Amino acid sequence: MIQVTDLRKEFGDFVAVDGITFEVKSGEIFSLLGPNGAGKTTTLRMLTTIFKPTSGDIAMNGISVTREPEKVRTQLGVLAEATGLYGRLTVEENVRYFARLRDMQEDQIKQRISEIFPPLGIDEFAEKRAGNLSKGMKQKAALAIAIIHNPPVILFDEPTSGLDVMSARQVLEFIESYKKTDKTVILSTHLMHEAERLCDRIAIINKGKIAAIGTFAELQKQSGQKGLEEIFVKLVQEVSHAS
Numbered sequence: 571m572i573q574v575t576d577l578r579k580e581f582g583d584f585v586a587v588d589g590i591t592f593e594v595k596s597g598e599i600f601s602l603l604g605p606n607g608a609g610k611t612t613t614l615r616m617l618t619t620i621f622k623p624t625s626g627d628i629a630m631n632g633i634s635v636t637r638e639p640e641k642v643r644t645q646l647g648v649l650a651e652a653t654g655l656y657g658r659l660t661v662e663e664n665v666r667y668f669a670r671l672r673d674m675q676e677d678q679i680k681q682r683i684s685e686i687f688p689p690l691g692i693d694e695f696a697e698k699r700a701g702n703l704s705k706g707m708k709q710k711a712a713l714a715i716a717i718i719h720n721p722p723v724i725l726f727d728e729p730t731s732g733l734d735v736m737s738a739r740q741v742l743e744f745i746e747s748y749k750k751t752d753k754t755v756i757l758s759t760h761l762m763h764e765a766e767r768l769c770d771r772i773a774i775i776n777k778g779k780i781a782a783i784g785t786f787a788e789l790q791k792q793s794g795q796k797g798l799e800e801i802f803v804k805l806v807q808e809v810s811h812a813s
Contacts, residue, residue, distance in 0.1 A: 572629070572754060573628070575626055575629075578623060579609075579612050590779065592773055595754070601759060601765040601768070601771070602614070603762075608775045608778070609775050609779075611758060613758075617756065619643060623635070645723050648716055649725070654712065655711055659700055661692060664711060668715045668718060669718045686714045686718065689743070689747070692711065705732055706733045710740065713744065722753060725756045726759075766786060770785065771783060771785055772784065781805040781806060
């Protein structure tokens with residue numbers, strides 16, 4: 571589904587992403603796990619065509635991000651930190667507006683809303699103006715917008731950042747539900763428990779380099795550590811010492 575090959579991004583003399591390669595399969599939840607400033611968000615922004623790679627490429631369903639970015643965008647649903655909601659519109663009006671931008675028909679929109687709103691608890695505040703929502707409510711609304719068109723590839727960038735316990739739990743449960751589908755999900759996070767709970771495979775990234783990729787069991791074997799936090803610390807330190 572996604573093939574990342576020798577991907578590099580430079581900002582002047584600063585190398586944010588340094589020649590990383592990985593693939594994400596259809597039906598897989600894949601995590602980019604790293605400390606702040608590791609290169610996670612920059613990688614996601616190249617995946618979403620916001621940033622153009624300095625070198626290397628990304629193929630999404632066989633479509634090149636660098637050569638055909640507009641086609642790639644049709645494959646994507648993206649949940650970023652900035653929700654992009656229109657404050658004077660209700661939650662449902664926001665969702666319907668963005669669905670129409672995706673050329674969805676009214677019967678399709680109605681069907682998708684009935685599938686998305688209940689598990690996220692959006693029904694409880696669907697008629698509230700977005701400008702009056704809590705951060706957790708805004709994040710759930712943004713999630714609904716990101717997936718309203720039922721995209722095959724979904725990217726989550728720190729999806730529970732700043733959320734209260736109950737809101738974070740609902741968002742995580744919703745992401746976890748994708749394990750039963752053929753969707754491809756990339757989750758960027760620095761929270762160990764999220765990656766361990768949700769992801770089929772984990773890529774640990776630091777200073778723009780991939781330290782390791784594998785299942786939890788494979789990372790345990792490579793690092794000689796049992797817990798994901800200990801695995802993470804050891805592998806991140808190895809990259810830091812090698813730099």
